[in-house]
Amino acid sequence: MRKLDHVDKQILQILQEDGRRPYTEIAHQLGLSEGTIRSRITRLLQDGVFQFVIHPDPEKLGLHVQAIIGLTTKLGSQNSVAEELSKFPEVRFVGAFSGKHDLIIQACFHNNDELITFVNERLSQIEGIAAADVSLELKQYKDSFSFVRDDEVPIQ
Amino acid sequence: MRKLDHVDKQILQILQEDGRRPYTEIAHQLGLSEGTIRSRITRLLQDGVFQFVIHPDPEKLGLHVQAIIGLTTKLGSQNSVAEELSKFPEVRFVGAFSGKHDLIIQACFHNNDELITFVNERLSQIEGIAAADVSLELKQYKDSFSFVRDDEVPIQ
DNA sequence: AACGATTTTTTCGAATTTCGTAAAAAACTG
DNA sequence: CAGTTTTTTACGAAATTCGAAAAAATCGTT
CATH class of the missing domain: 1.10.10.10 (Winged helix-like DNA-binding domain superfamily/Winged helix DNA-binding domain)
Known part of the structure; x- marks a missing residue:
């Protein structure tokens, strides 16, 4: 490439x-x-540098509840948990991280009930999750894929 | 609408x-x-339901380091901090949250140096940030705006 | 059910964009 | 600098989009 x-x-x-x-x-x-x-x-x-997509407004789709959930996984199950989580349509982001949480996910729900159901029923059924730390989004300031910049790529 | x-x-x-x-x-x-x-x-x-955009692959753009940073803000400065952070091109997501952190942001960098510089020099210059909790992305499993589902919107 | 008013869908010719491809130009190589 | 490769340009044909008017469907009221 x-x-x-x-x-x-x-x-x-x-x-x-x-x-x-x-x-x-x-x-x-x-x-x-x-x-x-x-x-x-x-x-x-x-070359897979980009894809044409659309950026929907979750609010306009009735997805009024968004959450970022930090997950602690049992040793050895991080990968399978992440792959399982990626299958859910309500989950828009899944990443493995260093730091307090092994996995961090971002998900959208119609209402609080849906979020609660997701945490209590979906997550609990996934083997390997030790703990979930839910942060509820109160206000969104920025959300974009706009990270194309035209500055110099640093010399490695 | x-x-x-x-x-x-x-x-x-x-x-x-x-x-x-x-x-x-x-x-x-x-x-x-x-x-x-x-x-x-x-x-x-x-109606602002969606926009046509592109989804670039950060890796292909040389943005090899991604991080989610949880921020604690001084009482009263959450909003101004969020707005300030939204101006940075390397910051792709900014939200106010309930839970451990007042603000959670997601940002992309070319390398670790850029991340360190961002945390130590950019963030420190923003008035109102009390603490920053950096989580480094080790692996990305899913990242999309694909939250359009065709299931029933719940009756409120 | 019937009516008019409003909204949505369809239709169709014109304008624009995309596509395929060949030639020209430019950039790279030894 | 000649040969090779890559990139850009050019241009007619095909496809898509656009504007606007007609047709159809939907809605609220009686």
């Missing part, structure tokens, strides 16, 4: 703001031809 | 998988006309 250059990052930055901006417009904006933008985007997709 | 119906959710589910699928194809897939898909998507966008 070739290293991303300035043009690639500019394309990503534009698509970050509007994932459906036409190649022709991006081309015009960057002073390149449509074909160039197209071939670059095709390559970026092929 | 009208309530989302089954067709809206189906459209969102399709776009979740491929944010660039043409209206014509969605229409064909759902047995509706292109115009219907177009007007529904236009309305959903106008």
